[in-house]
Amino acid sequence: MRRTTWYFGWIAGVAAVIATVLPLTLDVPFASRIATAMINLSVALAIGILTSSGARAARRDREPWPPTFEDQDLEEKAPDVPPIRDQRHAGGSR
Incomplete structure (x- = not known):
């Protein structure tokens, strides 16, 4: 349980x-x-349970949808694709 x-x-x-x-x-x-007292107890329990279950559902680790380009394995999908180079340093002098 988290703090x-x-x-x-x-x-x-x-x-x-x-x-x-x-x-x-x-x-x-x-x-x-x-x-x-019974009404207050039932309302307090409902608020506490709903809020804690909502917080638990909100912090679950989920995969992003749709999958981003960075998540795909390029070597498996397209082995013929050359690696992307940084164009700022390509072929010129500084």
């Missing part, structure tokens, strides 16, 4: 705990406190 993912997990976890415990300290009926 950034670990760090985000801690932040999301602490925020979820605060959002869940805070409504339990309010001076409202017990059923309202429990309902608000």
